[in-house]
Amino acid sequence: MAGVSGGLLAAEVTRAGGLGFIAAGHFQDITKLEAQIKLYIEASGKPTDLAIGFIGFSSLATQSQWENYDYILRTYRPKAVQFFAPSIVTNDSGGPSNVELAHSYGSKVLAQVGTLKDAREAMRHGVDAIICQGREAGGHGLRREAGNSTLALASQAAQISESTPIVAAGGITKGKHIASALAVGCQAVSIGTRFWACEESIGDETLQKELIKENSCDDVVRTTAFDELNNEISSIKWPKPYDSSGVLRNKITDDWDERPSSDLQHAINHSDLLEQYKAERGQTTSTAIYAGEGVGEVHSIEGAYATLLRLEQETMQAIERLKSL
Ligand SMILES: Cc1cc2nc3c(=O)[nH]c(=O)nc-3n(C[C@H](O)[C@H](O)[C@H](O)COP(=O)(O)O)c2cc1C
Structure with missing residues (x-):
């Protein structure tokens, strides 16, 4: 989450057993990203679990950004990188794609998509997991007429995937939502809004x-x-x-x-x-306050570590409840 997921938020999610992503956003300033990576390493004690998300259209728009991307991969060896908008980026000067370059350094690649067509394309490029982002999601995504709902997309991506793990994103703020994603064949979920409402978020407090x-x-x-x-x-x-x-x-x-x-x-x-x-920018009446539809079940700002543990517990409870139906 650009402007929201810094090193501390990622560290707390990872410490609790998830995979916390630091947002590189448009990747305009490598020093800012490195500062967040350092915070993450200090706070998590898990440098090998580093994960970074990039916005596809703007992060690798110039040759120097490709060089910076290469530098980040070579220096920090992230466990995973994530790309969206678009999720596959080719290098105009003929070098490896974003996926190939990450793989050459041993990093896994998660591609966020909003359609089955894009999920197929990402699978063809050999990504390691597909994040199926539904229209319910907070933040940027496909226009509403171009996208799909989280469960329909994730379920159908799981049907066509032979071995690529499917991750559901959009509207997930409670364990019962996670259970439903698991029920349609997902291996994991990607959660934004619920962690935006956490103490470690670096977003604007107002x-x-x-x-x-x-x-x-x-x-x-x-x-x-x-x-x-x-x-x-x-x-x-x-x-x-x-x-x-x-x-x-x-x-x-x-x-x-x-x-x-x-x-x-x-x-x-x-x-x-x-x-x-x-x-009027910055005022709540005129600023984009990114939020997914699951925000209706977010009622407090808490630490990310406790939030993730609670989500895990709620998921187990939801699964148990379903068994008794
Ligand atoms: C504040 C905010 C910023 C986001 N920034 C990014 C981003 O930089 N890159 C990206 O791929 N997705 C971004 N997203 C979308 C998330 O990756 C994810 O798809 C979404 O948060 C899932 O829906 P949820 O918010 O309902 O959990 C952002 C979402 C939020 C809420």
Whole structure:
């Protein structure tokens, strides 16, 4: 989770028996990533379990980023790297792909996808696990018309996979959700929102507090509104079909989500909307507060270690309960 998963959050998840990912985000600043890696190593005591997530379209856009990626793999030998948007990235100058380079250093590769077609493609490239991200997910993902629900995608990916482990992502905040992912054939789950609401998260605290208000799945929407606005003011522009994110509803989504994109573009070009948006950035009414639909069952900000242990216990209880049906 870019801007949220730093070294401490990853360390606590890993210490509790999960695999905590440090987010490299757009991978613009290698020193920031290395600082988080060092925090992770100190806090976890498990350097060999290091895992790092990269955003595909922006992390390997230049030759120097490829060199930095190579440096990170060579120096820290992460156990796993994860890619999304897209999950397979080829090198324009003819070098190995993101997957091949990671494999050459002994790192496993997890590919996050939103369609079965992309899951098949990732399997063809020999990735080590597929994360099936559903529309319920918090943060960036496929536009709602292009994506699928978590369980349908994960279940069907599990059907077509011969040996690649399938990981479900999207809307999972309780053990009962994990049990349902396991029931459809997943080997693991990938959890964002529940850990964004943890003490070790490095996200903005004011935004984080919104996660534990009286929310339900009705308060979450997958929208392109924030990407359309942010793409106007940021040098990094999210491309279609990934220019959409699961967020808590607020003034921006109320004003723009259900209107055609041309209305928003018109307002951007012919009013002071962008200036107003920039001025209000950081406020809960106008900022993308990334959250998946499972946020309706997140009620407190706790330590990640205890959160993971509780999720594990809840999963076992859910499985036991099902046995008695
Ligand atoms: C705050 C936040 C930031 C995220 N950033 C990234 C990211 O940088 N790269 C990525 O592949 N996915 C990112 N995601 C999506 C997660 O990988 C995952 O698919 C999602 O959180 C799962 O849904 P959930 O939030 O309902 O658990 C982010 C999600 C959140 C909530």
